[in-house]
Amino acid sequence: MTTMLDHDRYGVLTEPATLTITRLLSGPVDRIWAYLIDGDLRRQWLAAGAMEERVGAPVDLVWRNDELTDPPGTRPDGFGDEHRMLCEVVAIDAPRLLSISWGSTGGVTFTLDEKGDEVLLTIVHKRIEDPEVRLNVSAGWHAHLDVLEARARGTQAAPHWDNWVRLRDAYAERLFG
Numbered sequence: 001m002t003t004m005l006d007h008d009r010y011g012v013l014t015e016p017a018t019l020t021i022t023r024l025l026s027g028p029v030d031r032i033w034a035y036l037i038d039g040d041l042r043r044q045w046l047a048a049g050a051m052e053e054r055v056g057a058p059v060d061l062v063w064r065n066d067e068l069t070d071p072p073g074t075r076p077d078g079f080g081d082e083h084r085m086l087c088e089v090v091a092i093d094a095p096r097l098l099s100i101s102w103g104s105t106g107g108v109t110f111t112l113d114e115k116g117d118e119v120l121l122t123i124v125h126k127r128i129e130d131p132e133v134r135l136n137v138s139a140g141w142h143a144h145l146d147v148l149e150a151r152a153r154g155t156q157a158a159p160h161w162d163n164w165v166r167l168r169d170a171y172a173e174r175l176f177g
Helices: 029-037 131-153 160-176
Strands: 012-015 018-026 058-063 083-093 097-100 107-115 118-126
Touching (some): 018 131, 029 107, 029 118, 029 131, 118 131
Antiparallel strands (some): 012 018, 058 083, 107 118
């Protein structure tokens, strides 16, 4: 499968257990880079947590998804108000590439490419072996990118949890038919 940037905002499996999702964001590249590495900016769309810009640096990601949008929507059963994960910077080439470890999966790589006044953000999340986790991660990245896109454009994002539930259903159909 291939992502069609103008027609399809959904992530695709580029290998059996690797999700690739892209989003064209309002630039410049340094601003979008800041949304990746600055814990205060990152918490506005994904997860808080300080990050040094060096290989081997720890990253303590802290998700508080109820704080991403106002209103947050209805949190699904089984999700707490906070989730934490300790990661590590695996590769970095500011402001173009950031790779971090990610729990029990193969890690996440963020790549930024300038496209005129916009920035193409590509996220590759490797080795998501468990199908249920892959489904949740796919909907999660998509929903979090919707929030980032709204922030970068200065608009209001849809209620995060409601969007995630809708996207989870859409990804279930796409991934499992």
